[in-house]
Structure formats: C-alpha cells, structure tokens
Amino acid sequence: MHSQNSTIKNSLSKDQIAAAALCALPKIGPKRLMTLLKHHDPQTAWAVVQGRAKPNEVVSAMLRVEGLVTLLRHRATQDLQDQIEQRCIRAGINITIFGDENYPRALFADLAPPAVLFYFGDLSALNSRRVGIVGTRSATASGRYLASNIAHDLATNDVCVVSGLARGIDAWAHRGALRALESQPAEQFIGRPVAVVASGLDVVYPRENAQLWQDIAKQGAMISESAPGSPPEAFRFPLRNRILAALSEVLVVVESRDTGGSMITVDEAQKRDVTVLAVPGSPRNVASNGTNQLIQQGCLPIIGAQDVLVALGLDNRRAQENIYDPRVRLSTSDQSLVSMMAGSPFTFDDFVIRSCLATIDAAVALGRLEALGWIVENSGWWEVIEVRQPLH
Amino acid sequence: MFASVKSATLLGVRGSQVDVEVHAGIGLPGFTVVGQPDEVCRESRDRVRAALLSSDLPWPTRRITVNLAPSGDRKSGACLDLAIAIGLLAAQGLLPVEILAQYAFIAELGLDGSLRPVRGATPLVLATIDRQTVVALENFGEASAATVTQVFSAKTLFEVVECLSGRTEWRKEISKKTLINKSKVVTDLADVQGQPVARQALEISAAGSHHLLLVGPPGAGKTMLAERLVGLLPSLTDEQAISATMIHSSVQTEFLNSGLIRDAPYRAPHHSSSMVAMVGGGTSLMRPGEISLASQGVLFLDELGEFAPSVLDALRQPLEQRVVHLARARTSVVMPAEFLLVAATNPCPCGEGTPGSCTCDDAARARYLRRFSGPLLDRFDLRVAVSRPNTTDLISPIAGESTSVVAARVAKARSLAFSRFGCTNSTLTRQQLDSAAPLTKKAEELLRKELEAGHLTGRGYHRVRRVARTIADLTGAPQMIDETHLHLALLLRVDFASGLRTRAMQV
Numbered sequence: 001m002h003s004q005n006s007t008i009k010n011s012l013s014k015d016q017i018a019a020a021a022l023c024a025l026p027k028i029g030p031k032r033l034m035t036l037l038k039h040h041d042p043q044t045a046w047a048v049v050q051g052r053a054k055p056n057e058v059v060s061a062m063l064r065v066e067g068l069v070t071l072l073r074h075r076a077t078q079d080l081q082d083q084i085e086q087r088c089i090r091a092g093i094n095i096t097i098f099g100d101e102n103y104p105r106a107l108f109a110d111l112a113p114p115a116v117l118f119y120f121g122d123l124s125a126l127n128s129r130r131v132g133i134v135g136t137r138s139a140t141a142s143g144r145y146l147a148s149n150i151a152h153d154l155a156t157n158d159v160c161v162v163s164g165l166a167r168g169i170d171a172w173a174h175r176g177a178l179r180a181l182e183s184q185p186a187e188q189f190i191g192r193p194v195a196v197v198a199s200g201l202d203v204v205y206p207r208e209n210a211q212l213w214q215d216i217a218k219q220g221a222m223i224s225e226s227a228p229g230s231p232p233e234a235f236r237f238p239l240r241n242r243i244l245a246a247l248s249e250v251l252v253v254v255e256s257r258d259t260g261g262s263m264i265t266v267d268e269a270q271k272r273d274v275t276v277l278a279v280p281g282s283p284r285n286v287a288s289n290g291t292n293q294l295i296q297q298g299c300l301p302i303i304g305a306q307d308v309l310v311a312l313g314l315d316n317r318r319a320q321e322n323i324y325d326p327r328v329r330l331s332t333s334d335q336s337l338v339s340m341m342a343g344s345p346f347t348f349d350d351f352v353i354r355s356c357l358a359t360i361d362a363a364v365a366l367g368r369l370e371a372l373g374w375i376v377e378n379s380g381w382w383e384v385i386e387v388r389q390p391l392h
Numbered sequence: 393m394f395a396s397v398k399s400a401t402l403l404g405v406r407g408s409q410v411d412v413e414v415h416a417g418i419g420l421p422g423f424t425v426v427g428q429p430d431e432v433c434r435e436s437r438d439r440v441r442a443a444l445l446s447s448d449l450p451w452p453t454r455r456i457t458v459n460l461a462p463s464g465d466r467k468s469g470a471c472l473d474l475a476i477a478i479g480l481l482a483a484q485g486l487l488p489v490e491i492l493a494q495y496a497f498i499a500e501l502g503l504d505g506s507l508r509p510v511r512g513a514t515p516l517v518l519a520t521i522d523r524q525t526v527v528a529l530e531n532f533g534e535a536s537a538a539t540v541t542q543v544f545s546a547k548t549l550f551e552v553v554e555c556l557s558g559r560t561e562w563r564k565e566i567s568k569k570t571l572i573n574k575s576k577v578v579t580d581l582a583d584v585q586g587q588p589v590a591r592q593a594l595e596i597s598a599a600g601s602h603h604l605l606l607v608g609p610p611g612a613g614k615t616m617l618a619e620r621l622v623g624l625l626p627s628l629t630d631e632q633a634i635s636a637t638m639i640h641s642s643v644q645t646e647f648l649n650s651g652l653i654r655d656a657p658y659r660a661p662h663h664s665s666s667m668v669a670m671v672g673g674g675t676s677l678m679r680p681g682e683i684s685l686a687s688q689g690v691l692f693l694d695e696l697g698e699f700a701p702s703v704l705d706a707l708r709q710p711l712e713q714r715v716v717h718l719a720r721a722r723t724s725v726v727m728p729a730e731f732l733l734v735a736a737t738n739p740c741p742c743g744e745g746t747p748g749s750c751t752c753d754d755a756a757r758a759r760y761l762r763r764f765s766g767p768l769l770d771r772f773d774l775r776v777a778v779s780r781p782n783t784t785d786l787i788s789p790i791a792g793e794s795t796s797v798v799a800a801r802v803a804k805a806r807s808l809a810f811s812r813f814g815c816t817n818s819t820l821t822r823q824q825l826d827s828a829a830p831l832t833k834k835a836e837e838l839l840r841k842e843l844e845a846g847h848l849t850g851r852g853y854h855r856v857r858r859v860a861r862t863i864a865d866l867t868g869a870p871q872m873i874d875e876t877h878l879h880l881a882l883l884l885r886v887d888f889a890s891g892l893r894t895r896a897m898q899v
Contacts, residue, residue, distance in 0.1 A: 138754075140747040167753055206755065286749035345747045347779045348883055349589040359592045360867065363880035367838075379757075380607060380739065380777035380886040381747055 024227035120217035132248030135169025151176030153305030192220035256290030282343030395482030399475035404725035407519030414479035419455030427460030496520035537651030600862030608778030614736035657689035
C-alpha cells in the first residue's frame, strides 16, 4: 500500500502520517498531543502509544491515567494509520506540524497552539492582516448584510477574513470576502478568506455550506485541528473557537445572543488580548443582546469596515472616495417610516399599528419601500436595510 | 296477510325510500328480515315485538317474513322499526291497508312502545317527499322544516295506531318545551384587540370565500381569529340550509328541534383526525367527514403542520371540486365539500419565527415548512403573519369593530360579487376574471414585475387578482383594480420560506 501511495504527487511524509494518526486517537486532545510531540518526534510518539518505545518521563507521567495505555495500545494500529493516510490523500488534505516552516506564525506563540493542523489551500493567506468575524447562526437579514459587507470591504483592503464557516453570520462573512475576490481586478491585493472548522476537513458541516467549503479551499485556506473523518461533535467547537481567536488580530462580533459560540470566541480572544469589536443593535433585537452587552462592558462599537481598519491601524478614510448609496432618496414621510421601523424585524401588523395608516395605505407604502430597496421581506417579517452598499 | 309500508334509510348524506313488505303466513311461528339488513336493522325484530306487546297490540303467531325492498341495497339503522310494526299490524288486518299508502314512517321503537328519534331526519323525510310522514316527537321540528309535505309526530306506537285508525286526531301543537332553540355562544370580533392586518384578512376571507392561512407564534390569537370568521359569514339561504342540515342531521347524536341550520357551520377537528374522519366514509353508512360537515361554513385546522401529510393532501381535490367523491367496493357517494379553509400554524419549531429571536436553525425551519406541500400552500389565497398584540393594544379600552359592523360590509361585498357571475370571487374562472377584474396600467405593471421577479407562480397570479377583486369590492371600487388593491393582496400572500432561499438575500 505504501509503495502505491508514494507514486502520488502530494504524498505525505511518514512523520506527517504518524502525527495525523495520533490526532485520530481517542482521549488524545490538543494538550496531550502537544506534550507527546514536544518530547518525541511523531514516529517515536506513535511507537510510544503503541507500547513499542519507552516514553520520556513527562510523557509517561501524562500516560499514567487508568486504562489510557491499554486503550491507546488497542486503538493505535497500522490500520488506523493507513485509513487516515487514505482519507488525507483522497480529499487532498495537507498537514502541518508545530514547528514546521509553513505552520501559521500567529499560532506559534499562542497560549494553547494546536500541535497538528490539517488544511486545504494555501496557508500564506494568513500572512496578511487578519480579522475574525463571528456571530449568531440565526441572524437577522440586516446582520447578514452587515457581515457580508464588512467582510467584503476588509478583503478589498487586503485583510484576511477569518471565520468559522457556521450558519448565519460566519457563512455570510465568507461570502462577502469571496465576493471581493470575484469582483476586483487581478492586480489589486485582496485579502483571502480563511475558515477554521471543527469537524474533519472531509466532513462538510453544515452541509448547506458545501459550495462555500469548496470555494474557500480554492481561494483561501480551510483549517481544522480534527483528524479527517471526525464528526462535528459538540466539544470540538469551543476548541475551534480558540484557534479562531488566536488567528485574529481583531475580532468582530456582528450579532450574537448573550450565550453561545460567539461569546466563547470572545472569551478566548480576551484571554489573548485580542481587540474585540462589536456591532451595536437595537435593544429590542434579541439577536443583538450579546453584542450590546459587550459594548456595555467596554468593547468598542463599530458600524462598518472603516472602524475595523482603524483598529488595525489601516486608517485610509481620507484616501478613499466617497461611498455611494445607489438607492433613491426617500421623501420625508417615507424617511420617517423607515426610521420608525428600523432596528428590529417587524410584521405587516406592527407596521400598520406603528404607522397609524389604514391597512391598504400601509400596504402601498411597504410595496413602495421594497421596490426602492429600503426594506426586505424575510419569511413574513420585514427589515429595514440601512447599510449603504459600496459602489463596485 | 300481506302489507307494504313506506320508510327510508340513510346512505351517506342522502336518504333512499324503502318498501317494508310484511307477510304473515302459515308455518312454524318465526320472524325473518330479508333484504340486506345490517345488525341494528335485524335486531328490530326484538324491539318491535316488545313494543307491540307493551302497547297491548297483538303479536301474530305465524311465520312472518319482512322484506326490505329494493332488496339489493344494504339497509342500516333503526329508522325502519315503526314501519315494520305498522306493517305487522296491517298484515293482521288491524289497520286499513289503503290508508297506509298515504304515509311513510320514520322512527325507532323503544321496548315500552315509545317512538324514538333517529339520525338523519332531514334526508330521510326528503326521501319520502311524495307522502305524509310520521316521525318521533323529537324529530318533528327538523323534519317539518325540511319538507313541504305534511309531517305528523307521535309519542308512542299506540298513539300512531289510534290516529291511523281515525279514533283520535294527530297532534296539532308541538309544546314549546320540545322546540328548544340552542343558545349560541356568540364570539364577537370586537374581542380581538389590535391586529389590524389579521382583522382585514378575516374580512377579505369572508367576503370572497378566500382560504386563509394564519402563521404566528403561540399566543398570537390565531384560534381566536378563526373562531370569529364564521360570524362574518352571512346566514345560509334556504337551499344552503337544507343542504347543511342534511349533512349534520345524518351524523348528529343530539336532535335539533329548532328546524334548519341557519348559521354557517364551524368545524375544528383535532390534528390527530384520520383521513376517514376528514373526508368521510368509514362504515357502510358512508358517514360524512369534517369537510362535508363544514360545508357552507368554516373548516379550521389548528396546528396545520401536525396533521398527517396524507390527510392534508386529501383536501386538495375537494378544495378544487367543492364536492368529495367517495368510492367503496359496494357503494359510492358524492358529498358536498364547499368549505372555507382556515388553517393556523407556527412559523417554525420553536414557535417564535421572528428573525433574531427564533432559536431554530435554517435546516430545522426548512424541515418544518416542508410538511406543507407546495400545492396545498398555493391554494391559500391569503397567507398572513400574525404577531402577538402588544401590551398597549391588549389593555386598551377601545374595542375594535364588532362582528355586526364588519359582517354588513362583507354582505355588501358578497352581493356585489354574486351580482356579477353568481358566485364568490374565489371561484371566478380565468375568463370571468378578465371581464370582472380589469387592471389599470399601473396595476398591470406591478403584477408583471412580481411575475418577472419570480415572486408569483401562474396560479398565484390569478389568485392575487381574485383577492384584489374582493379588496376592491370591500373598498367600494366595483370597476377597475388599481395598484393599491394589488399591493394589499400581495402583502397578504406571505411566502414563509423566502428567508431560507439565499437568492433573496444576495447582497
């Protein structure tokens, strides 16, 4: 089997395969893996868990947990190595080990760096300035617009947008970054998208993001700490969030409830002294509870990509031409309707009550505002779109 | 030795005339019922025997054969009891055979000789419309209201015999006590606080008979709204009332002595209802289902998503044809199904629906919405998002418009629609629509834009025009449809899956 594989071009070194197989072992989390690989080279470490080599003192102390040695000996088979190797080769997954030349420098000095990283694409995408964008999975329409637009504007300023490729804000941040790559001339430097995912790289989750998954692998980089074939188990997500925080120079929270994954990322970022920025929302909007709380606690509020660039020290407000809103200016009465309803999603009912219009007049007003692009419909709810779209 | 008496039995919601032939001949004493009687019908032998003996009337000690003609059809129910007893007496020569030819008898007998009411008095009496009919006292109100011919009632078998032989007169007056007018629980639209859009949707739905889907979180008042819709419908015409009474009478267990059903019926079956309960059938009686019982009125399906998908899809054909054809191995019947469908559902599994406060992910929402098949959703002309009324509305002392005010507008709009093609706006054909609902230039342009943007299907296009016609009728614009009517019609046709499509969100 080995002789066959060696003919394939992107074959992996024996060290890399051994390291990958160690990741796939049960009860070997990031910490134990790091200890193993700090004191042994990968192939020796593999021999150690198989019981074929003598462990170093620190490692043997670590392995002194009831049942651990037996379990590892039982699982660490040649079969597992072959299986992992097959999976990597079939999906085209690359591996980098802590200390390798292409191991991301941002992670090298981290508090809890991953010992082994699996990746698609090109890790040099991380060499530009990096901004993490995170947020809730059930975002409002304006949250999605904002995430997409901020990511787009950052990417056009050669900033690498890092996110987690989850549903909602994450996916829309990636979409915005990809859109920048599509629409800009080739000679300009565009930040490339980087996604940090929790499952193995050959396990697409959530499945609706399959197309994004491919696009990011092609245009930027996909990173995972989990061995190929690992399912998206719950414990992997907080670990993923730590890498996401570590990779970000600045972390932007677009929309978040007061609990949830985004808040874990924020905690991890604060442990690492990463600047956290939050997009404020209406106090009526539940999806903005978390971000509003962050602002209350002292996070800087932002309303657009410019503010993020300032935080990165890339203030170019004076260099850029004015942002142009292509939408038709509203009449005073329409403007007051729009500002009255802005902030949180509303139903037709809410609109009739708050505007004090007759139902039929309210219907006409909604139809007019929608046609002009100031509001959008989202499964029976309406939202005001205040974000000014960049001209391109 | 032989007598023939008329009666009727029930199949589906229709009665059919039955000749009860009684022959008392020589042979070992015995009693046989032939002509495909069911179990209840066969047991009539024991009831009739006891009733005759309790009434001091003779039981013949002969070989008795009762034939229920036409003998090819199945007979069911106890409504033939009285006819068999009268036939037995006539066969013994105790009643004049010639007089019996003018009567039909529809009642069950008690062992003490009393007459008991039967289900389906209206259809049964209508089946024997060529002669005078004798029914139990409890059936009198309904039976006499349903038919143009003379209906007599009696309390006991003995009383019937006395009247037939001319010794006493038939009862003239029905005591007030038996004619109970069921007091209706009045639900008034004024109870609904706020929710102007939902109220408007109810009004449009009632005026044009447009099927209505209410989508909203728990506690938004969906059920409350649906209950109030039925009050907005006009009371039934004579023809509709007879049709509705026939259906209800054939399944009811309590006996309405108030006469015909005059108010539009309201049915709200639970979501565990089976297919048979919904469309009808079941026993050999072919019981009408909920869709037939809701005929001329409102069928309310609460928690639409919890109904079995097969049950919901079974509604599609009756919704289009307005009747339901039920075929079984032995029989097939056609039952009316002219109902106004109102359904309520939550927007997503967590019930909240509002973007931002909903905790469901897109996949779960998509899965939830997939329960309603597209063709079924497309048949709802009005799809309205209902939100919880806010606090100020809830505690506001100002009541909304009451049912009577809105019902007057509805009646006006309905008569306008009927004056055009003799039907409600929701049943206009495409050709009728072109002449009845001409569009202004601006309105035409708006519809073209919606079609081009892919927001409307071909079917949706016509449905929106029908709703716009009703809106125009309600606002007192009987001629052209302009864009204001269309804007409202389009807004009352929410696409609840639109947020799930990334196309709509493309920046």
